[in-house]
Amino acid sequence: MKIQFIKTIVLGITLLGLMACxxxxxxxxxxxxxxxxxxxxxxxxxxxxEQERQLLAQRTYYFGYDQFEVKExxxxxxYAHAKRLIKxxxxxxxxxxxxxxxxxxxxxxxxxxxxxxxxxxxxxxKGVNQNQxxxxxxxxxxxxxxxxxxxxxxxxxxxxxxxxxx
Amino acid sequence: xxxxxxxxxxxLLLILLGxxxxxxxxxxxxxxxxxxxxxxxxxxxxxxxxxDKNALEDITQVIKSDLQNSGQFxxxxxxxxxxxxxxxDGVQYGYWQGLGVEDLVIGRVQKTGSRFTVQFExxxxxxxxxxxxxxxxxxxxxxxxVNPQEFRALAHHISDAxxxxxxxxxxxxxxxxxxxxxxxxxxxxxxxxxxxxxxxxNPQPLFRSNYPIMSPAWSPDGKKIxxxxxxxxxxxxxVVEVKSGRIxxxxxxxxxxxxxxxxxxxxxxxxxxxxDGGPKIxxxxxxxxxxxxxxxxxxxxxxxxxxxxxxxxxxxxxxxGKPQIYRVALASGxxxxxxxxxxxxxxxxxxxxxxxxxxxxxxxxxxFSIAVQSLSTGELKVLTQASLSDSPSIAxxxxxxxxxxxxxxxxxxxxxxxxxxxxIRLPAREGHVQEPAWSPFSx
Numbered sequence: 001m002k003i004q005f006i007k008t009i010v011l012g013i014t015l016l017g018l019m020a021c022x023x024x025x026x027x028x029x030x031x032x033x034x035x036x037x038x039x040x041x042x043x044x045x046x047x048x049x050e051q052e053r054q055l056l057a058q059r060t061y062y063f064g065y066d067q068f069e070v071k072e073x074x075x076x077x078x079y080a081h082a083k084r085l086i087k088x089x090x091x092x093x094x095x096x097x098x099x100x101x102x103x104x105x106x107x108x109x110x111x112x113x114x115x116x117x118x119x120x121x122x123x124x125x126k127g128v129n130q131n132q133x134x135x136x137x138x139x140x141x142x143x144x145x146x147x148x149x150x151x152x153x154x155x156x157x158x159x160x161x162x163x164x165x166x
Numbered sequence: 167x168x169x170x171x172x173x174x175x176x177x178l179l180l181i182l183l184g185x186x187x188x189x190x191x192x193x194x195x196x197x198x199x200x201x202x203x204x205x206x207x208x209x210x211x212x213x214x215x216x217x218d219k220n221a222l223e224d225i226t227q228v229i230k231s232d233l234q235n236s237g238q239f240x241x242x243x244x245x246x247x248x249x250x251x252x253x254x255d256g257v258q259y260g261y262w263q264g265l266g267v268e269d270l271v272i273g274r275v276q277k278t279g280s281r282f283t284v285q286f287e288x289x290x291x292x293x294x295x296x297x298x299x300x301x302x303x304x305x306x307x308x309x310x311x312v313n314p315q316e317f318r319a320l321a322h323h324i325s326d327a328x329x330x331x332x333x334x335x336x337x338x339x340x341x342x343x344x345x346x347x348x349x350x351x352x353x354x355x356x357x358x359x360x361x362x363x364x365x366x367x368n369p370q371p372l373f374r375s376n377y378p379i380m381s382p383a384w385s386p387d388g389k390k391i392x393x394x395x396x397x398x399x400x401x402x403x404x405v406v407e408v409k410s411g412r413i414x415x416x417x418x419x420x421x422x423x424x425x426x427x428x429x430x431x432x433x434x435x436x437x438x439x440x441x442d443g444g445p446k447i448x449x450x451x452x453x454x455x456x457x458x459x460x461x462x463x464x465x466x467x468x469x470x471x472x473x474x475x476x477x478x479x480x481x482x483x484x485x486x487g488k489p490q491i492y493r494v495a496l497a498s499g500x501x502x503x504x505x506x507x508x509x510x511x512x513x514x515x516x517x518x519x520x521x522x523x524x525x526x527x528x529x530x531x532x533x534f535s536i537a538v539q540s541l542s543t544g545e546l547k548v549l550t551q552a553s554l555s556d557s558p559s560i561a562x563x564x565x566x567x568x569x570x571x572x573x574x575x576x577x578x579x580x581x582x583x584x585x586x587x588x589x590i591r592l593p594a595r596e597g598h599v600q601e602p603a604w605s606p607f608s609x
Contacts, residue, residue: 101572103556104482104556105381105557106424106438106469107466107468107484107512109380109401110422110440110468111466113422113440138378139380141380146575148554148575
């Protein structure tokens with residue numbers, strides 16, 4: 001878990017560097033307040049309120065086979081969720097990690113947890129409090145799509161964010 | 167009363183080309199080299215006195231199915247029988263010899279009061295023919311005061327006695343199989359932990375949930391099953407008492423609570439927790455609930471299984487990069503790697519003699535199959551051809567492995583003998599079935 005966390009931090013710092021952003025961790029130094037109709041500096045990227053809504057609407061993030069690294073294209077959506085969670089300290093999310101059907105069940109539970117943790121780590125890296133996030137792994141027990149095709153497998157390798165408390 | 171949602175598990179044996187057997191009742195035997203191995207045995211329908219036999223469970227049919235499904239016997243079809251002796255004195259051994267029958271089972275069911283007396287003999291046809299009245303039956307047993315509700319259990323007991331006498335190994339007909347049944351319906355998915363007889367009859371639901379159920383594990387005395395539950399989207403390990411259905415809670419730490427397995431002395435359960443950062447093997451002392459961490463490191467450690475001597479635990483670990491099977495000695499904590507063939511080896515279990523390792527194995531062809539490895543020679547043998555197998559569980563007599571598989575997108579169970587010769591398929595009547603766990607012998 002430690003090595004994984006360090007890897008995620010390195011990745012996060014690299015991305016931050018690329019976005020030339022100055023995000024502060026912890027309770028102070030929050031993101032700019034979103035004015036109605038404004039386009040805002042959103043972790044270094046210009047994002048309209050409509051775009052932010054779309055980013056927040058995404059709750060599922062997919063992974064490659066045997067992989068638990070979050071895809072680059074999913075980062076903005078996670079940052080949107082992080083911003084929301086930081087803004088609303090009573091909000092709680094549950095991150096559920098899943099795998100495709102190949103392999104043993106309990107090993108897949110462990111792999112699913114790595115996917116859930118990867119998502120959780122991004123959120124915490126952006127300043128979300130640890131106690132706002134819980135991670136559960138369902139391994140291969142809750143497929144999004146039944147069947148043994150490559151496409152079904154791809155849809156099942158995922159992590160899902162659920163707001164337990166909005 | 168049989169539940170509407172009964173799962174009747176059909177047993178099918180697959181046939182290889184070149185056998186001369188006629189298929190009977192959807193049973194086939196897959197044999198190596200095209201030579202038949204089933205012992206030719208005839209089970210003559212037991213006579214029934216004092217009661218309507220159609221109102222009673224057919225003991226003879228249960229015995230015949232048991233012996234046939236074991237893959238070790240080739241019972242004569244009832245339709246081929248033209249003599250129906252029910253007592254050794256009434257047997258014409260020449261007739262049976264002419265049919266090619268080597269062993270004969272005959273019996274009598276008699277109503278005595280409100281209960282029944284059941285008697286049977288197992289006769290060696292050639293010996294009886296040669297030695298005449300001086301020859302003794304191989305088996306002669308008498309059961310008094312039998313309740314009609316116990317007829318199936320009695321039939322399985324008789325099958326066990328016949329099997330052990332003729333094969334020399336303890337039979338598993340009185341054992342039970344625990345499994346998880348999953349039904350995808352409009353109102354959501356229902357997961358059920360069930361226990362059934364070894365032939366799939368008498369399914370008994372023990373725990374039902376809208377959340378997944380995993381990893382059933384029998385206690386050594388066969389009275390309890392530990393399993394993983396996900397109530398309220400959190401994993402936990404629970405124990406259910408089979409007879410009463412009573413549930414006790416074992417662990418619900420943050421993170422993973424998984425893969426419970428009992429020590430042979432019943433005093434502890436090994437399981438997986440990730441509460442301290444990453445999935446590791448822990449052992450929990452059952453009397454005092456004291457927890458001891460057994461493995462460490464940054465990899466995934468999971469799927470523990472106690473060696474029969476209780477001195478070590480085999481488990482799956484990704485510490486070498488990919489999942490492989492390792493053994494940790496309980497006294498010293500020393501870890502050694504056991505599997506070196508294939509890039510994925512997981513879900514280990516050991517045969518009762520501790521000499522062979524059964525596992526989920528992915529070899530060069532990329533398919534997940536069940537394999538067995540000799541611990542002394544390291545030689546690995548793949549037992550199944552199905553591509554999506556998981557969850558192997560060894561029978562308590564060490565002869566068969568039951569496992570989960572996928573067929574046309576549906577979860578089914580399969581069974582295979584440890585020499586790979588006998589293959590059985592067990593689909594459920596309804597829904598999907600997965601994660602079988604073979605009970606120990608009944609105490």
